Amino acid sequence: MKLKRKSKKLSFEEMWEVYRLFYSLNPSPLDIQRVVVIMYPNKVQLFKSPDEVLSSIIVGLYENEMEIFLGFVNGIK
Amino acid sequence: MLLNTWLLKLQIYLLRKPRFRLWATLENLKHDVLTAVEDSEINLPNLIFSYLSTAVFIPINFEKIYWKDVIESFYKVHGVTSTIRKIPITFNQSESKGDKDPWDYSNRLWPLYMHIIAKAYGWSDTKIAKLSVDNALAYIQEILTDKQLEKEFVWTMAEVAYVYDKSSKKSKFQPLTRPYWMITQKPNKKAPAVPKSLLPVGNIVRISNEIKEKV
Numbered sequence: 001m002k003l004k005r006k007s008k009k010l011s012f013e014e015m016w017e018v019y020r021l022f023y024s025l026n027p028s029p030l031d032i033q034r035v036v037v038i039m040y041p042n043k044v045q046l047f048k049s050p051d052e053v054l055s056s057i058i059v060g061l062y063e064n065e066m067e068i069f070l071g072f073v074n075g076i077k
Numbered sequence: 078m079l080l081n082t083w084l085l086k087l088q089i090y091l092l093r094k095p096r097f098r099l100w101a102t103l104e105n106l107k108h109d110v111l112t113a114v115e116d117s118e119i120n121l122p123n124l125i126f127s128y129l130s131t132a133v134f135i136p137i138n139f140e141k142i143y144w145k146d147v148i149e150s151f152y153k154v155h156g157v158t159s160t161i162r163k164i165p166i167t168f169n170q171s172e173s174k175g176d177k178d179p180w181d182y183s184n185r186l187w188p189l190y191m192h193i194i195a196k197a198y199g200w201s202d203t204k205i206a207k208l209s210v211d212n213a214l215a216y217i218q219e220i221l222t223d224k225q226l227e228k229e230f231v232w233t234m235a236e237v238a239y240v241y242d243k244s245s246k247k248s249k250f251q252p253l254t255r256p257y258w259m260i261t262q263k264p265n266k267k268a269p270a271v272p273k274s275l276l277p278v279g280n281i282v283r284i285s286n287e288i289k290e291k292v
Contacts, residue, residue, distance in 0.1 A: 012144040013122040020117055065145070072148050076114040 007039040007060035014038050015069055022057065023070075032057070039064075081138050082146055088133040089150045092157050095132070097213040098206035101187035102131055103158050109183075110151075125151055132158075162211040165258040166218040193217055222259065229253050 010018065018038055021031040036044055036053055039060035047053050095103060106128040113121040125147060126139040132154040139147060160167055194205050194213065197220040205213070232238050232253040239248040 009143055011140055011142060012125065012147040013140060015144040016122050020119070069144065069148070073114055076111055 007056075007063045008041060010038065010064050015064065018061075019069065019073065022061075082142050084135055085129070085133070085137050085142060085146060085150055088135060088137075089153050092132065092154065094210065095158055096206060097190070097208040097210055098187055099131070100158055100210045101190055102184065103128065103154070105184045105186050106131060107155065129154060160211055160214060162215065164211070164214050164218055166221070167214055190217060193220055218258070221256070225256065225259060
């Protein structure tokens with residue numbers, strides 16, 4: 001069965017945390033884990049491989065329109 | 078969550094130009110937000126929330142609001158609080174942007190501006206707080222211009238203003254440096270230098286010279 005993993009709609013605090021963790025120079029496995037917990041709070045145990053985790057993060061970033069958030073941050077910088 | 082979002086959107090929609098004191102507080106908070114983004118500080122959300130809470134009148138729980146609504150509100154508050162009149166003191170760029178006075182402290186903008194106006198006109202802080210932003214900034218520029226011109230007059234009579242030049246054996250007047258907003262901003266139109274190796278081979282006919290000769 002294919003799992004539907006819709007990511008959570010993030011608040012500003014969560015989005016900023018995802019940005020700081022995932023867009024830091026070398027995100028550690030713990031950082032990645034934290035990003036997954038923020039985006040998929042009730043579905044973490046369903047992830048089986050690192051590839052699945054990364055692709056789900058990318059889907060989560062896309063669903064939360066990270067490019068607009070990056071535009072906001074870079075616009076200020 | 079929905080109630081908070083709705084409350085925020087409604088209040089932002091009803092937002093009007095703030096009076097001088099509120100504007101100065103918002104400008105201070107905005108400056109903190111911009112610095113926090115630049116330094117990727119962990120407390121950025123709290124700073125943005127306090128900026129928005131200061132702008133609106135009914136308290137809101139920002140923690141549950143979708144991030145896009147927060148950013149949209151930030152931009153709208155920023156838009157409403159922007160000054161309308163183009164006053165050189167607000168739009169000319171200071172070259173020494175990063176320099177801070179050792180006696181500087183957070184949220185200093187209001188006490189500083191209030192002090193400048195109160196000292197010159199003798200108005201109470203409540204009267205100054207209620208001024209329109211554009212008028213208050215225009216008053217501040219006039220006060221500072223007056224002060225500068227007064228200083229320049231005193232400077233012309235001071236001995237240190239005349240530097241002795243050994244080669245010509247004469248003293249030369251050294252004008253007092255003016256603040257950034259009193260200096261005419263010249264657009265930087267100087268064309269970039271092209272390396273010799275990239276220039277075309279042969280005679281170069283400059284059209285601008287030909288036109289001058291014809292005239």
